[in-house]
Amino acid sequence: VIIGAGPAGLVLGNVLRRAGIGSVILERSSREHIESRGRAGLIDHHTVQYLAEQGLADGLLTRGARHDSCEFRFGGNRFSVPYGKLTDGCAHQVYPQQFLVADLIESYLDGGGTIHFETPATAITGLDGRPVVDSGAGAITCDFVAGCDGFHGLSRSAIPADKIRVYERAHEFGWLAILAEAPPSTTEIIYALHPDGFAGHMLRTATVSRYYLQCPVADDPANWPDELIWSELHRRLATNDGWRLNEGPITEKAVLEMRSWVTEPMRYGNLFLLGDAAHIITPAGAKGMNLAIADARVLASALRSHYEQRDDQGLRDYSATCLERVWRAQEFSHWMLHLLHRPQVPTAEQEFLHRLQLARLTELAAGTEFAVGFAHNYVGAR
Numbered sequence: 289v290i291i292g293a294g295p296a297g298l299v300l301g302n303v304l305r306r307a308g309i310g311s312v313i314l315e316r317s318s319r320e321h322i323e324s325r326g327r328a329g330l331i332d333h334h335t336v337q338y339l340a341e342q343g344l345a346d347g348l349l350t351r352g353a354r355h356d357s358c359e360f361r362f363g364g365n366r367f368s369v370p371y372g373k374l375t376d377g378c379a380h381q382v383y384p385q386q387f388l389v390a391d392l393i394e395s396y397l398d399g400g401g402t403i404h405f406e407t408p409a410t411a412i413t414g415l416d417g418r419p420v421v422d423s424g425a426g427a428i429t430c431d432f433v434a435g436c437d438g439f440h441g442l443s444r445s446a447i448p449a450d451k452i453r454v455y456e457r458a459h460e461f462g463w464l465a466i467l468a469e470a471p472p473s474t475t476e477i478i479y480a481l482h483p484d485g486f487a488g489h490m491l492r493t494a495t496v497s498r499y500y501l502q503c504p505v506a507d508d509p510a511n512w513p514d515e516l517i518w519s520e521l522h523r524r525l526a527t528n529d530g531w532r533l534n535e536g537p538i539t540e541k542a543v544l545e546m547r548s549w550v551t552e553p554m555r556y557g558n559l560f561l562l563g564d565a566a567h568i569i570t571p572a573g574a575k576g577m578n579l580a581i582a583d584a585r586v587l588a589s590a591l592r593s594h595y596e597q598r599d600d601q602g603l604r605d606y607s608a609t610c611l612e613r614v615w616r617a618q619e620f621s622h623w624m625l626h627l628l629h630r631p632q633v634p635t636a637e638q639e640f641l642h643r644l645q646l647a648r649l650t651e652l653a654a655g656t657e658f659a660v661g662f663a664h665n666y667v668g669a670r
């Protein structure tokens with residue numbers, strides 16, 4: 289039983305189905321809701337390669353856009369980091385998460401898979417043997433449960449508190465996340481470091497763009513009328529060379545918590561946790577969806593070994609294998625967060641930390657080995 293039809297659950301279901309391993313997916317929300325829920329958009333090199341190998345990348349390769357450089361701004365200046373060149377040709381694919389989710393649902397259903405929409409899992413029992421998952425679809429007995437139900441899901445709570453350890457860090461600022469019907473004003477993602485806080489311009493489609501503004505923790509989106517959002521974006525993204533920002537109707541604004549959070553281990557008995565159910569990463573570095581799909585890849589491979597070769601080593605190693613990648617991504621995201629944000633510390637210390645930020649940006653601009661390391665992490669080439 290797979291609980292949750294997000295990227296983790298759907299990739300797992302599709303890969304297992306192609307290998308002839310049966311599964312059923314329970315999803316709390318409606319199909320319409322999850323196919324229109326705008327979230328991630330930057331798909332790492334490794335993720336694209338894996339989805340292509342599994343025959344799941346047709347949509348993202350035809351309708352998505354390849355990106356292999358990004359831009360940094362500070363003090364009115366800007367420079368690009370050509371991370372594709374620095375990694376010998378690796379690239380992101382920009383493709384909205386809801387499009388990928390829709391593609392994965394279609395592929396799973398076309399192949400004969402079953403998804404019960406609007407059917408939340410309500411209890412998971414029997415994890416030491418044959419687990420039973422309760423939901424509106426009845427009680428389902430299965431070999432394994434894949435908990436792919438996100439941070440607020442049920443799966444994690446089925447694990448006794450003394451069998452799990454949580455590592456977490458709440459950061460001292462938030463992001464106002466904005467979605468607008470505005471054509472992109474750039475061909476590269478922009479990260480701007482400004483004395484009043486970070487601003488980002490992300491790419492989604494030819495007519496829709498996403499932006500981020502550093503804001504206080506738990507700020508209220510109501511404090512951000514549209515005019516203020518646009519004036520802050522203009523100010524924080526401004527350059528000395530006449531660059532212009534396109535505007536358009538704002539369709540969504542939300543304040544994101546900057547939270548780093550990891551559960552160890554990611555398995556209890558025959559329950560495996562995947563994606564946001566096991567770890568939350570800040571959006572800096574754009575790794576959340578990629579980690580979710582990486583977990584699905586590891587579990588799918590372990591389950592194939594279990595059913596096809598009666599070899600359970602992959603299942604035993606599942607948690608450690610995933611956690612190695614998770615912590616590497618956490619470190620990168622943390623580093624990026626502190627590269628780009630105005631630190632919430634006393635002014636004198638702020639000046640010092642700002643000088644460190646400028647030193648890092650100078651290294652990135654110079655294309656040194658430091659920039660090569662950044663490029664590999666950023667594009668997901670390792």
Ligand SMILES: Cc1cc2nc3c(=O)[nH]c(=O)nc-3n(C[C@H](O)[C@H](O)[C@H](O)COP(=O)(O)OP(=O)(O)OC[C@H]3O[C@@H](n4cnc5c(N)ncnc54)[C@H](O)[C@@H]3O)c2cc1C
Pocket residue numbers: 291292293294295296297314315316317322326327328329330331385407408409410436437438439440441442465544562563564565571574575576577578579580
């Ligand atoms: C604004 C924003 C921007 C982001 N940008 C990026 C980015 O650029 N790149 C990136 O890699 N990541 C990004 N992320 C993170 C990314 O969206 C998540 O990490 C990703 O969705 C995790 O996938 P998942 O499958 O683990 O969980 P989810 O996508 O959260 O899916 C979990 C599913 O489980 C369902 N569910 C919950 N409880 C139950 C239950 N009891 N029974 C049945 N179903 C249940 C939910 O309805 C949901 O559909 C962003 C996130 C946000 C919010």
